[in-house]
Amino acid sequence: MPEGHVTHRAARLHTKRFGKKSVNVSSPQGRFSDSAQKVDGSVVEKIEARGKHIFYWFSTGEAVHIHLGLFGKFRLSKSPFPEPSENARVLIWTDDHEMQLTGPNTCELLVPTEIEKVLSKLGPDPIAEGMNGLERFQTAVSKRKIPVGRALMDQKVAAGLGNVFRSELLFLTGINPHTASNELPEDQVDQLWRTIVDALKSAERSGKIVTITPEDAGDTPRSKLERNESLYTYHRDGRGCRRCGTLIQMNKIDSRNIWWCPNCQPAR
DNA sequence: GTGTCATGCGTAT
DNA sequence: TACGCCTGACACG
Numbered sequence: 001m002p003e004g005h006v007t008h009r010a011a012r013l014h015t016k017r018f019g020k021k022s023v024n025v026s027s028p029q030g031r032f033s034d035s036a037q038k039v040d041g042s043v044v045e046k047i048e049a050r051g052k053h054i055f056y057w058f059s060t061g062e063a064v065h066i067h068l069g070l071f072g073k074f075r076l077s078k079s080p081f082p083e084p085s086e087n088a089r090v091l092i093w094t095d096d097h098e099m100q101l102t103g104p105n106t107c108e109l110l111v112p113t114e115i116e117k118v119l120s121k122l123g124p125d126p127i128a129e130g131m132n133g134l135e136r137f138q139t140a141v142s143k144r145k146i147p148v149g150r151a152l153m154d155q156k157v158a159a160g161l162g163n164v165f166r167s168e169l170l171f172l173t174g175i176n177p178h179t180a181s182n183e184l185p186e187d188q189v190d191q192l193w194r195t196i197v198d199a200l201k202s203a204e205r206s207g208k209i210v211t212i213t214p215e216d217a218g219d220t221p222r223s224k225l226e227r228n229e230s231l232y233t234y235h236r237d238g239r240g241c242r243r244c245g246t247l248i249q250m251n252k253i254d255s256r257n258i259w260w261c262p263n264c265q266p267a268r
Numbered sequence: 269g270t271g272t273c274a275t276g277c278g279t280a281t
Numbered sequence: 282t283a284c285g286c287c288t289g290a291c292a293c294g
Contacts, residue, residue, distance in 0.1 A: 003275050052276075069276045071288040087288065103288040105276060153276090162275045209275080234275085255282080256276090 002068035004160015005203035007049035008127045010074050012204075014056075017076065017097040018044045028088040035109035036090065039064070044092075051122045051159025055115060056092075062109050064090070065118060069105025076100075122159040126197040127204055133158075137193045141181050148184060149177030150253050158196055164234050167259045168211040169195055171232045176265045177258050183268070216242050233259035 025040040027033045043059040056064040081098045090101040124133025140157040151157050152166040170177050173192045203209045210222050210230040237250035246263035
């Protein structure tokens with residue numbers, strides 16, 4: 001379930017288990033077998049995330065580039081390991097720990113120049129760069145004449161945002177998704193980036209997207225909220241806004257659904 | 269069992 | 282704008 005917080009969290013957790021360790025690599029499903037053989041038995045030098053991309057750097061000087069897409073999933077387990085799924089594209093394991101990857105959009109072994117090419121297509125990463133990414137975000141937003149709801153899905157604008165975050169972040173900042181990106185006032189753009197950084201960092205730590213503020217969460221601690229109580233707009237069309245009770249609206253931008261509260265996020 | 273949907277994205281038309 | 286790709290969960294009959 002992949003937005004940017006998932007990849008950074010995976011990089012952090014996988015590093016604990018595999019960083020600086022010599023690992024076994026295979027491809028039960030078969031489609032990564034040739035590449036798996038090349039790095040099998042070598043050392044994982046580091047595991048990095050940028051936006052929705054993850055890079056497993058090996059002592060061979062190459063890196064496995066993974067993009068989870070819509071369906072990709074990592075599963076970590078401790079010895080004794082479960083039977084690997086027949087769909088496991090990649091299996092990485094030591095004596096104690098195993099990582100299983102299924103359903104990725106991309107899983108390929110690349111050399112550094114190829115990795116550079118992947119990175120060059122990405123805008124500022126809110127988790128990796130924090131507020132240092134603000135200037136690049138401002139520039140990207142001000143150049144686009146498209147609705148901001150669409151701009152936020154462009155990985156060159158902000159690397160790591162997906163369909164849950166775009167609706168939720170626009171709610172948190174009171175911005176209507178159909179507002180032209182380049183017409184947003186500067187202070188709103190700043191506030192938007194600050195909100196993006198906070199939300200993604202928080203989701204990276206908890207492993208969950210919880211955007212609702214303590215004031216709106218009522219008596220329940222935010223960590224105890226069910227998934228359908230943690231968000232303001234995502235998948236809540238036809239239900240009352242958690243702030244004002246107005247019915248949440250939905251439509252499609254680029255064939256992806258987007259949700260907003262017409263009262264809390266008025267059209268300009 | 270079949271159909272639908274999902275936190276993505278590249279390429280063709 | 283449409284389609285292909287990747288998988289799994291759930292509703293329905």
